[in-house]
Amino acid sequence: MKGPSKLQIILLHVGLTVMCFATLYPVLWVVKMALSPSQTLSLTISPIPEAVTLDHFREVLASFDAQGRWLFGRQLLSSLVVSGATTLVGLALAVTAAYALSRFRFPGKQMGMQALLVTQMFPATLMLVPLYSLLQTLHLLDSLTGLVLVYATSSLPFCVWMLKGYFDTLPKELEEAAIMDGASPFQVFWKVVLPLARPALAVTALFSFMTAWNEFILAATLLNDASLFTLPVALQRYVGEYKVEWGHFAAGALVVSAPVMALFFALQKHLVGGLTAGGVKG
Amino acid sequence: MSAVKLAGIRKSFGDNEIVKGVDLEIHTGEFLVMVGPSGCGKTTLLRLIAGLEQCDAGEISFDGQRVNEVPPRDRDVGMVFQSYALYPHLTVRENLAFGLMLRKLPPAEITTRVNEAAALLELSALLDRKPKALSGGQRQRVAMGRVIVRRPKLFLFDEPLSNLDTSLRVAMRGELARLHRRLGVTMLYVTHDQVEAMTLASRVAVFNEGVLQQLGPPLELYHRPANRFVATFLGSPSMNILPARRDGALLKGEGFTLPAPAEAAGELLVGLRPQELRIGAEGPFSGEIEAVERLGFDGFAFLKTAAGPLVARFEGLVEVGQTVRVQPLGDATHLFTPDGTKALRHPPAERKA
Numbered sequence: 001m002k003g004p005s006k007l008q009i010i011l012l013h014v015g016l017t018v019m020c021f022a023t024l025y026p027v028l029w030v031v032k033m034a035l036s037p038s039q040t041l042s043l044t045i046s047p048i049p050e051a052v053t054l055d056h057f058r059e060v061l062a063s064f065d066a067q068g069r070w071l072f073g074r075q076l077l078s079s080l081v082v083s084g085a086t087t088l089v090g091l092a093l094a095v096t097a098a099y100a101l102s103r104f105r106f107p108g109k110q111m112g113m114q115a116l117l118v119t120q121m122f123p124a125t126l127m128l129v130p131l132y133s134l135l136q137t138l139h140l141l142d143s144l145t146g147l148v149l150v151y152a153t154s155s156l157p158f159c160v161w162m163l164k165g166y167f168d169t170l171p172k173e174l175e176e177a178a179i180m181d182g183a184s185p186f187q188v189f190w191k192v193v194l195p196l197a198r199p200a201l202a203v204t205a206l207f208s209f210m211t212a213w214n215e216f217i218l219a220a221t222l223l224n225d226a227s228l229f230t231l232p233v234a235l236q237r238y239v240g241e242y243k244v245e246w247g248h249f250a251a252g253a254l255v256v257s258a259p260v261m262a263l264f265f266a267l268q269k270h271l272v273g274g275l276t277a278g279g280v281k282g
Numbered sequence: 283m284s285a286v287k288l289a290g291i292r293k294s295f296g297d298n299e300i301v302k303g304v305d306l307e308i309h310t311g312e313f314l315v316m317v318g319p320s321g322c323g324k325t326t327l328l329r330l331i332a333g334l335e336q337c338d339a340g341e342i343s344f345d346g347q348r349v350n351e352v353p354p355r356d357r358d359v360g361m362v363f364q365s366y367a368l369y370p371h372l373t374v375r376e377n378l379a380f381g382l383m384l385r386k387l388p389p390a391e392i393t394t395r396v397n398e399a400a401a402l403l404e405l406s407a408l409l410d411r412k413p414k415a416l417s418g419g420q421r422q423r424v425a426m427g428r429v430i431v432r433r434p435k436l437f438l439f440d441e442p443l444s445n446l447d448t449s450l451r452v453a454m455r456g457e458l459a460r461l462h463r464r465l466g467v468t469m470l471y472v473t474h475d476q477v478e479a480m481t482l483a484s485r486v487a488v489f490n491e492g493v494l495q496q497l498g499p500p501l502e503l504y505h506r507p508a509n510r511f512v513a514t515f516l517g518s519p520s521m522n523i524l525p526a527r528r529d530g531a532l533l534k535g536e537g538f539t540l541p542a543p544a545e546a547a548g549e550l551l552v553g554l555r556p557q558e559l560r561i562g563a564e565g566p567f568s569g570e571i572e573a574v575e576r577l578g579f580d581g582f583a584f585l586k587t588a589a590g591p592l593v594a595r596f597e598g599l600v601e602v603g604q605t606v607r608v609q610p611l612g613d614a615t616h617l618f619t620p621d622g623t624k625a626l627r628h629p630p631a632e633r634k635a
Contacts, residue, residue: 173367176334181381181428182355191380195371 033250041246056251069227072234079213079230080259082144086151086212087205094156094204095197098163099189103175113164116157124154128221135222142224150222151212159204166200167193202270206263213260231256285310285436285468286331291340293326300326302492303340308470309484313462315471317479318489318515324472327489328438331470332361344436360429361438364445366421368413374400374424375409381432399427402464403457419450426461439471443478455481476516480504488512505631510622513553519575519582521616522554524589533615537588538566540610545627546617553616556582558629559594565609567592571602 004012028047034056036049063071100106101113131150132141140146170193178188194201216232223229235256238249286308293301301323308314316324329335331342333354342349349357369377375396382392400406403423413421422442429437442458443451459482462469473479479486480500488495488503488511496508500516507513507521514520526535527549533540535552559567561583569587580597585608594608617627 171365171367173363173365174369177361177363177367177369177428178380179334179354180332180359180361181432182384184355187384192369 030250030253033246034254036247039243039245039247041244056247057255060248060252060255065226071227074227075229075231075234078144078228079256082147082151082219082230083209083212085144085148086155087208089148089152090155090159090208091201091205093152094159094163095194095201097156098160099167099193101160102164102167113161116160119157125217127154128217131218132221141222142228144228147219147222147230148212150218151215152208155208155211159208162204162207163197163200166197170196198270202267206267209263210260213256285312285345286470287341287343287346288327288331289341289343291327291330291342292338293323293330293335294338300492301330301337304489304492304494306487306494306497308468310468311466312484313459313469313471313482314485314487315473315479315483316487316489317473317476318495320474321491322489323492324474324489325440328361328440328470328472331436332359332438333357357436358434359436359438360432360434362425362429362440362442364441366413366425366445368421368424368428370413373410373412374405374416374427377413377424378409378427378431381428385432395431395433399431402430402461403427418446419454422446422454423457426458430461430465435467437467437469439469441473442471444473444475458482476518480516486516488515490515506625506628507553507616508625510551510553510618510625513616513618513625517555517557519556519593522556522559522592522594523618523622524552524554524592525620526550526552526589535589537568540566540615543613543615543617543627549620550626551618551620551622553618554610554614555616556593557595558611558614559592559608560611561594561596561600561606562609563607565607567594567608568605569608571600571604571606574600574602 025047032047032049033041035052035054037051037053037055061072065071101109135141135146135150138146140149174192174196175188178192183191213230214232215230216236219230220233220236223233226234231252235249235252238245238252286306288304288306291301291304292299300321304323304327316327318324326335330337333349333352337350344357369380372380378396378399379392382395387395396409397406400409403426405420405423405427408416408420408424413424416424422445425442439458443454446454455478458471462482471478471482483500485498486500486503487497490511496503496512498506503512504516507516510523514523524535524538526533526538526540528534528542528546531542533542533546533550533552540552567585567587567589569585569592571583572586572591573584574596575582575584580595582593583596583600583606585592585594585606587608592608600606613629615627615629616625618625
């Protein structure tokens, strides 16, 4: 077989470089704004800041409210709690539901799957008013529990479909072998299916976490107390009606994206294929 | 005493009846091979015995106890899957110990049993590997080891050798036979490979289209097949089947005549094994050689005769396109009813060399 010619390789790399730059340019701009001393948008093409200062980071991280509470710390905590709890609740429900949908035959299975799909077709803003009144009735407005419930249930359909798709690919013989080895249905699920589903669990967890971490509209609507705000809501306050604190906003945005990146790197090693290699056949 | 008894077993998937009323007794300690073409219901039958499927009708009993409602884990049955089904996330040691740990055996006992099985199957050096780091033959042995450590009273094998290459298959066949002699347990083995059936079995059960065709020791099935299906399924190349009719002292077919045995009457099918036909200058059949399967000095030639295709053994030189004659070695005539459902006659057994 003949490899690509030199010209092809050069063209390929030029193309990839352009694409990389196009992707990174906005991010570099945010970095520039975060590091520049001014609060305004400097309308230059260069993504390199003329002067470098960490003032914006300092001010964003060290924001206190009227009672002297460390606001950023509380908001970071509430973001972490909401995203973490959403991931746990959502995953626990999605994994069990997806396994049942993948392996068992029961009345209403097709309907159920389709109903889950249909819920994904409504825009999130459409759900805002009913969700608001629901939470009001349940006295869960302005509470993190309420937000977790909303996030977990709204990410559930996607998670169920994704996990079901993965469970469908796991060889049935492995479960039958476990049954013959004396495993109860729960043991089959816990000791054989879940360990094998690790890559799918990692992806689904990441998806749940990121959705909750980045979500803005629901959080802004359902929360009132600034010390409960999740970080996207907190960030939005730097964009005011009369002035926009671009420096603070950019610095905040960078700080907020750091934990998600950390999580992604942590889960990356689980996102490997071929976990079932060697189980069946050659 | 029978270890397993099947009575009137039926099983359908949707509108498709796969097992159509099977009665079968498996003796304690025997190696029974169920053989048949794909889709004949043999694997389904095995899964019914394992408890992985429920039968629609009939009764399965172990040692006289009905087990239809008993879940697989309480049936004391071990099963080796066609695809091995090793747990990919566990090491060989953990794979072997999995069933024992679920049964909450003491750790010392588990270690002893795992080491014993590993030694028996020559897996001792591989205990800390994951299945993906094993060759096909090694995986196969782990799959067997997983059953051996549990010491069930019945071993089930679902085409365990079908994913191995030929030389490994021969070696594993030998190991399986040795294992059976050594453990002395009842083994039930499903295959579509007639060589495995003939070499491993104490008794062979031939299935076709969900019906048990014949049950017996391998050689009895070979020499005295109950019907046309068994006759053509066992033996390689397949038995030649030619239509004929009795005419006085002769069996007359299209382009050939044979001496008529006493059992012959009216329309019939004549069965002749290729091994008992010789190509030469004389004989009742005449035809043109269309293909030659040479195994060395001898082999099988595929002829086109007036009565239809005919396979016969040859020695020495033959060529494609040559017109030759074919002579049966003594009395080799099997007779079947015209529809092939029943054998009417087999050649006398004492004639065999």
